[in-house]
Amino acid sequence: MTDSQNARAASLSHLHSAKLSRGDPLSTPIVMSSVFHLPGDPAGARQYGRFDSPTWEAVEAALAHLEEAEALVFPSGMAAISSVLLALLSSGDRVLIPSDGYYTPRVLLEKHLTRLGIGYDTRPTATFLDGGFSGYGMVLVETPSNPGLDVCDIEAVAKAARSEGAITVADNTTMTPYGQRPLDLGIDIVLASDTKAPNGHSDVLFGHVASRNAKMIETIREWRKLAGVIPGPFEAWLVLRGLETLEVRFDRMCSSAEIIASRLADHPMVQSVRYPGLKDDPSHALAKTQMLRSGSLIGLTLASKEKAERFIDTCPLIEATTSFGSVHTSAERRARWGDDVAEGFVRLSVGCEPTETLWEAIDTALKTT
Known part of the structure; x- marks a missing residue:
């Protein structure tokens, strides 16, 4: 990580303590209240649990710290996606989304947002720049794509889409800040x-x-x-607790994935492997320019549906x-x-x-498929 990334990681778990008075709890309290004491003029005070929450604000502060941008939290990833679409788009707008990304946003658009007059098109992640962005009110990228792990040029997409007046959105679930x-x-x-x-x-x-656009x-x-x-x-509160160990967990996951992906690429039972960190991966050169790590997801293709299911079911260290x-x-x-992937x-x-223990379990399961 860069020096600034290291500084953000180091200071994340100390955000709460900077505001403490003597005798205050070091851990962020969970405020389990839907209402607040509100006599007289309600302006400037907490009013109702649907409006804000001290516990939300704590995790939003942590996420804003990591993203270096104002952050808003939601009850799921799809709640975040649907809120961006519904809050910022109007009838007559058109959205461009990946054809090979997470499938639920495509279903949401097709079944529900089209009824509101919002149109959409899809395009493969690897060729997302092809065709330009004229006529789109919003352009959403997911890179690396889930599950195929293709990559598109984020900076080039942002520049080209903005020149056409489109709002640009990136789903960064696979990579984290x-x-x-x-x-x-x-x-x-x-x-x-x-x-x-x-x-x-x-x-x-x-x-x-998260966004830097107020x-x-x-x-x-x-x-x-x-x-x-x-x-x-x-x-x-659970997410806030998880964020405090994200850096060390993500580092371990990515480091292990880099080792395991290279071994899977040479494994006789594996037909092909997709992982941006592999030098011969189609996304490798671009991934090196915009990704700080290669991620913890690996795509591997086995000979058949049955072999894939058997591999997953028989490996004791795979859930x-x-x-x-x-x-x-x-x-x-x-x-x-x-x-749209092989069976x-x-x-x-x-x-x-x-x-090494994880690799031994994976290798053994592959050899018995």
Whole structure:
């Protein structure tokens, strides 16, 4: 990491203590209240739990610290995405999204936002710049794409889309602020599912939006307040606790993934591997210019659906789950959700287990598929 990244990581867990008086609790308290004492004129005071929360504000401060931008929290990653779309788009606007990214935003647009007069198009991540951005009110990128791990040039997309008047949005769920910084590359809004690595323990749904554009943030904040798209204080506290160890967890996960990906690429039972950190990966050269780490996700293709399922089911250090970014290694066969990947494609999310022990378990499971 850069010196500034190290400084942010070091000071993150001390944000709360800087405001303490003698005898105050060192850990951020959970404020479990939907109402606040509010006699007389309500202006300038906390009013109602749908408007704000001391516990939200603590995790928003931590996320803002990491993103170097104002942050708003939401009860899930999809709540963050849908809030950005609904708060900033109007009937007649058109959105460009990845054809190979997380599938739920495409379903949301097709089934619901098109009814409101919001149109959309899709484009592969690897060729996202092709065709330009004329006519779009918003351009959303997800890079590396989930699950295929293709990469697009964030800075080039931001510059070209802005020249056409489009709002630019980056889903940075796979990378976190420690692995990639879309706002520094010119993107207007970054969002993420903090259900994944930021929380890191598979026990809460959460999301956030961050931007250096004050007007956009205020519009999204008002949408959250009016629509009631709010997280609970306990969930916010869990994510705050997770953020304090994100740097060390993400470092371990990425370091292990780099080693395991290179070994998978040479494994006789593996047909192909996608990982931006591999020198022969199609995304490698571009990834080196905009990613601080290569990430903790690996895409590997086995010979068949059956071999992929057997690999996941027989490896004792792999959990068969549909999420990623946790302390435990997990995997799933993404074709079961309709993603445009081979039947034997496995998205492997490397966790925090000791690297060599994890590799031994993966190698043994592959050899028995």
